[in-house]
Amino acid sequence: MASSTIGLPAADNASALHAIRTHYRYKQAGDVKVFYREAGDPKSPTLLMLHGFAGSSFMFRDLIAQLADRYHLIAPDLPGFGYTEAPERGEYAYTFDQLAETINQFTEELNLDTYALMVHDYGAPVGWRMALAHPQRVTAIISQNGNAYEEGLGEAWAPIQTYWRDPTPENRSALSEFPTPASIKWQYLEGVSDQSLVSPDGYSLEGMQVLRPGNAEIQLDLLLDYASNVMMYPQFQHYFRDNQPPLLAVWGKHDPFFMAAGAEAWKRDIPDAVINFYDTGHFALETHAKEIGLDVRNFLDRHIRPSD
Incomplete structure (x- = not known):
């Protein structure tokens, strides 16, 4: 149960309120000035939260508020x-290797020696690369529709896979509607039975971001490089088998991109993995933040929180 500030002495109450406030900060990591949200006591166990497409750290806003009384939350964009x-396209390689290198450097600039990972979509292959490079740093893993198995790839990937096999200008052009506000809105709403539960704030914010000059081309570069993640799936799975990190999958079961089978596949490599499904789509936190927050809190309490 979430701790309460009611009835605490004034000084303790002020300290508790300070701990659960979210701070909005920047940290230089190489050539990139990384924006991030931070909440909670830095002396508490850290949860590093990595978003995916089409999202940002904004997607974790409700979860941060639920966990900050007990955990140290870091959510970069x-x-x-x-x-x-970040540098413009051509001056910075928009690949998943480079994203992982930047975020790894970001964690080192913040002196994060250990952390649990919570990943979504693109954040998953970034996190998996970081775990491969520094397995001793990762205390636990939570995946919200962040894939690591080929059986998790849904039919929505078919035109993208065509682009991987034959990256011609024509096949790239065929995906030009992918990084658009209309496509982003569809991704937020698809698979959601009651769409009135989805705030327009998220998809409107991300829709405006993708309209920034040059951003659509960056997104198409990353879409092409996603093939490198699929090629690395065997390495990621080897990491899971060898290290047996505590793992919780919190999965929107109607995700058109990452199927439920991708979550269930973790049981092959981590028999003790906990797999939870929710009646929603790709952005499960938009509709089920409360339920997922409780599941995440209980999971972290079991695996990374020292006895109080």
């Missing part, structure tokens, strides 16, 4: 997303 300031 990846380069090419949100408020992070």
Whole structure:
């Protein structure tokens, strides 16, 4: 149960309120000025939260509020997303290897020696690369529709896979509607039975971001490079088998991109993995933040919170 500030002495109450406030900060990581949200006591166990497409750290806003009384939350915007300031295309390689290198450097600039990972969509292959490079740093993993298995790839990937096989200008042009406000709105609403539960704030914010000059081309570069993630799936799975990190999958079961089978596949490599499904789509936190927050809190309490 969430702790309460009611009845605490004034000084303790002020300290508790300070701990659950969210701060909005920047940290230089190489050539990238990374924007991030931070909440909670830095002395508490850290949860590093990595968003995906078409999102930003904004997607974790409700979860941060639910967990900050007990955990230290760090949620950066990846380069090419949100408020992070990154070099232009051509001056910075918009690949998943480079994103992982930047976010790894970001964690080192913040002196994060250990952290649990919460990943979504693109944030998953960034996180998996970081775990491969520094397995000793990762205390636990939570995946919200962040895939690591080929059976998780839905039919929505078919035109993208055509682009991977034959990256011609024609096949790139065929995906030009992918990084658009209309497509982003569809991704937020598809698979949601009651769409009135989805605030327009998220997809409107991300729709405006993708309209920034050059951003659509950055997104198409990353879409092409996603093939590198699929090629690395065997390496990621080897990491899961060898290290057996505590793992919780919190999955919108109607996601058109990442199917439920991708979540269930973790049981092959981590028999103790906990797999939870919710009646929603790709952006499960938009409709089920409360339920997912409780599941995440209970999972973290079991695996990374020292005894109080």
